Each structure stands twice: as structure tokens, then as C-alpha cells.
Amino acid sequence: MGIFASMASMDSVSIGLWVTALMMLLVVIGVRVAFAAATAGFFGLVWIFSAKLGFEKGLLVAIKMAGTIPHSKVSTLALSLIPTFILIGFLAYHAGLTRALFEAAKRWVGWLPGGMGVATVFSTAGFAAVSGASVATSAVFARIAIPEMLKLGYDKRFAAGVVAAGGTLASLIPPSAILVIYAIIVEQDVGALLMAGFLPGAVSALIYGGLVVLLATTRKNFGPPVTGFSWKQRFQSLPGAMPIFLVIAIIMVCIYGGVGTPTEAGSLGAFIILVMALFKGMRWKELRSSLMETAKLTVMIFTIIWGVLIYVRFLGFADLPGAFSSWITSLDQSPMLTLIMILLAYAVLGMFMDAIGMLLLTLPVVYPAVIALNGGEAVTAADSAFGVSGVGCSIWFGIIVVKMAEICLITPPIGLNCFVVAGVRPECSVQDVFRGVTPFFIADVITIAVLIALPGIVLWLPGLMGFS
Amino acid sequence: MSGSTTILLDKSKLSLADQTFLKLESALNLLGGIIIIALVLFATVNVLGRWLFDMPIDGYIDWVEQSMAFMAFLGIAYTQREGGHIRMDMLVSRLHGRRLWIVELVSSVIMLLLTLALIYGSYLHFWRAYSIGDSSLDIDLPTWPAKFIVPFALTVLALRLLLQIWGYIRAAAENSDQPVAVPLIEDAATVAAKEAASIIISDDIVSDDIKEKE
16 A cells, blocks of 8 residues: 555544644744644645545645635734734833832832842732733843842842743733733633733732742841832832833723723723833834834734644644543543643743743643543533633633743743843853742742642632633 | 844845845835734724714724734734744754754745745635625625735745745855854844843833932
């Protein structure tokens, strides 16, 4: 039997496995993720239709099918949220928010033990949330916050670690592009995911802050608190930092109160930041570069989305997700253990791959399996394996997996946040920064454990909106 | 996330072709950015109009949906030129010289083949909409312009990929360490340093009015 004859007679799950292996091979040899997924998906469509209709007809059907996906999949209202969030991020650098935020945080929480560290955590978290860019946030705050901490006598490794870790709080607190992407790929409500991210993001920031206080009270010769700010000075510091809270509040109020679509909320937020940036002296040169960067990042994300959706289209014919789900639910071990193993696999993968690429490539196969593990889409919380309903499970898993992907920004070998801090501060080596973030890494692992054990933290806000 | 990698320039034909073509790609990408900010203003007017005057924009959803393809595709070749489409460079970052350029060449040829198939498929998709006069649901906007932008932008991408293939063939033939017109591979530290530099330039323009007041 020739190779083509045996290819034509293969069952659909085997074809799915071969095509997925091809995709992994393409990713490993460095083909851009979007094109690796689309190439594998297209090849799979050609394979499946050629087996049914002969090569020429099969190729034409595959070309037509794949050719409609890029346009039809991006032309949806829900996706229009992504460019608005990205624009907010790039304009935020020009709106004078970074120093204002740090100053406000210093005046309000500086009196705590390790106060400057706590202020860094909160201001980094706030700015990261709005800019949506962990690495860039760490770069900015490495310049603003580290010198002040060093002046007060903080350990340089600790100072660098706070900044690198604080940047990772970007992707849970709204506006979060990666949660929007997750929601779209698993066909869940975008608003529910954005709301679900808020509490875990805030809890992460509080745990970081608590950790700094704990370190400051238990270790000798830590940095002193910053005292002596009057209430008047505190309130004076608020207006400059206000747009950050306004953007987060608008998005949450619009979605929670249902008074606007997520895109309208994102646009309103971007509009406020735009006005602020113009007021702070942004001119065409800066606006142009923000628009170029926004357009580029938008294209990058959309390209992965349609690329992966070509692969997903193929998966629909190959039923690999179904086969994977039945295999995973048939494993003779507790579903929780399986879930933890899946998360650990993400932790390893995240060390080598960008979060967006990693999630989009794996979710089409892994997500249905996780839902099946919990007991299916329609399961109630009482009958489920993880104590969450079908809808709840999809929201909960999204938050955990995004948090997981964030942690990879501060782990070797490519913990970009650590590299960027070391790059900005010549006095810190990369090893110093990696050592400095270790306590925060441990805190993150604990946070994930808490989120797994208490899904209520994730599901409370979406539950109030009727997603439970 | 989508950092720019270094692209070397010189006086060769290849580099000139790269730099000339970059002008077209940049213009298209900027147009994509302008459409994004237009969307932001449009949605702001819509929501404020609805809240304040109970007057939303007619056909708002149709306009947004029709504009999406422009945002998603206009900058696709520019992003490829700048090395902005993410990938895993675990393997390629360990290769050097000719071996590296041959692997990159294979990647680019695979991307080109897929792009050509998609150009044809998306062109058929456009042509169907154009010939039957397909229009949007609410206010009957024609859908063909948004569908046309896909094969158009992918054609620009295909030309960019041809330029990069040319660049990789030349790099492999010369066994060069410093090839022009193709994105170079950088380690985490360099990527991080660049990201920091690009942000810090913009951070410097930020006026610090809190400190000024005191």
C-alpha cells in the first residue's frame, strides 16, 4: 500500500494526531505560531477532504474553507474589545500615570512596614493592569521605584524582585486582553471572564503586599517605613493617579451594570487616557508611535486567533478533542490530580513560549478535556468533580491558567520581567533579580492553590451577574 | 509580547527593496492604527449618545464588524517585517550561520505556501460577496470591502515573505552573521533591554507634575 493510500484510509483521530504533531514540529522549528497552526489546520483539511473526494476536489474544498476563516472569524463584535484594550496600554505611557501612581501609593501605604515595597507592589499592579504589559511595566517601575528603595536602604535583590513580580499582576485585573482571548476561544462570555479576573488579581496584589510587610517585620535591617505625609498631601496625590481607577471602574461598572458593551467600556477608557495623554503634552509623533504599536500588536493577536481557528476547524472534523477528553476522563486517578498535572504542563510550556501563543495552541484540545473532567458542560456544582458548575468551570479554569502563564514571566530561563529589570538597573544581575522574586514566586504558587481550593473567589462576581 | 527585532540595512539591492517596501507596509499599518482609534472615538460617541441623549448611532454594530478585518489585516506584512508575529525560538536561537538561515528559509517557504493558498481562498470569499451584492444585517453595508482587504493584505505579506526568502537565501549563500533585511534572533536579555528602551523614551516625556507642585 502506498503512502497516500494509507493516509487516505486512516481514521480521523489518527489524522488529528499526525496533524497536531506537524503543528508542534512547525512551532519548534520556529515557524510563527499563527502560521504553524494555520498550516497544520489547512494541511489537515486537505488530508481529510482528499481522502473523501480525491486530491483535486479536496484541495479546492480545503482552500475555500480555510479562505473564509480569516475574514469571518475576526469580523465579530466581541473581538473589537481587544484593540481598545491595547490602545489603552500604549497611550497609558504618555498620560503621566506612572510617577503619579507611585507617588500616591507611597503617601497612602508608605507608613506600613516595608512601606516603599508595598507602594511599589500596588502602583506596579495598578499600572500593569491598565497598560496590560507586564514586561514594559517592570521596565518603567525599575526606573522609578528601585532608586527610591535603594536610597532607603532596601536590599537590591528584594527591590528588583518586587518590581519584576509586580508587573505580572497585569493580566487578571481588567482591562485584560488575554482574558478576552480566552473567552473567545472557549466561547464563554467576555464580560464574565473580565469580572472574574478582578478579585483574584486584587487578592494576588494583597498577598504580594502582605508578603512585603511580613518580610519587613521578620528580617533585620529592612527598609524603614516612609512616614510624615499629611492627609492633605495624600488627597493631593490622588487626581494624577485617578485615570487608572477610572478606567478599571468604567469597565467593571459597564459590564456589571450592563449599561454598556465591553467594547464601549474599553473605548470610553481609551478615550479618557487619550484626553489625559494629550493634556500631558502628547503630540502626533508620540500618538503615531502608539498607533503603530497598537496596530502591530492587534494584528499579531488577531493573526494567531484566525490561524488557530483554521486548526480548530480541522479539529472539528478530526474529533481529536473528543478522543483526548475520553482518554483523560478514563484515567484511573482523581480528576484533581489530573488537573494539577495539566497545570504543571502549562508551567513547563510557559517557560519556553509566550502566554498568548501557548494558550491558543493548547486550549482547543485541553479545554474540552478539563470541562469533561469536571463532569461536562451542563453539570451542576453539586455533581461536579471540582465543585463548580460547567459554566463556572470554564471561567475558573481560565483564571487559573492565565495566572499560571503569568508566573512564567518570573521563572527562569526566559522570565522576561527579570531580564528587563536587570537590564534597566546595572547594579542588579539577572541572578539577583531571580533570587529577589523567589518569595513572590512562592506566594504565587500559594495563590494558585487557594484559587483551586476556593473557586468562590473567582466565581463570586460572575455569579452575581448570573454566571454560575 | 510583540517586540521588534533588529533588521540590518545596507546599500544592497535587497536592503533597498526592503526599505522601500517597508514604507508601504508602515503606511498600511498606520492606517490600521488610525482605524482603531476611529473605532474608539466611534464607540465613545455611541455610548455617550445613548446615555446622554438616548441617541445611539444607527448601524453601530454593522460598522464595527465591517471595520474589524481592516484592523486585523492591514498591518500583517509590517508585523512580519518587524518580527512581531510571536514564535518559539528555543531551537533557532541555538543555531548559527548557514544552518540557522536554512531553517529560517524553510519556515518562510512554509509560510509563503500557506499564504498563497489563503490568498486564493479569501479571494473567492470576497468574489462571492461582491458578485451577489452581499450586505450587512442592519443597515445594508456592502461586505465586499472588508472581505477584499484579506486577499489584498495577504498579497502584501506574500511579497514581504518573498523578500525575506531572498534575504535568507543570500545569508545562507554567504554564510553571513550579519544578514540584511531579515529579523535577527535575539536572546531574552536583548529583547528585554529593547522593550525597556522603547518605553523609557516615552516615559521621559511624562511630565512629573506632582513633584513640580511641591
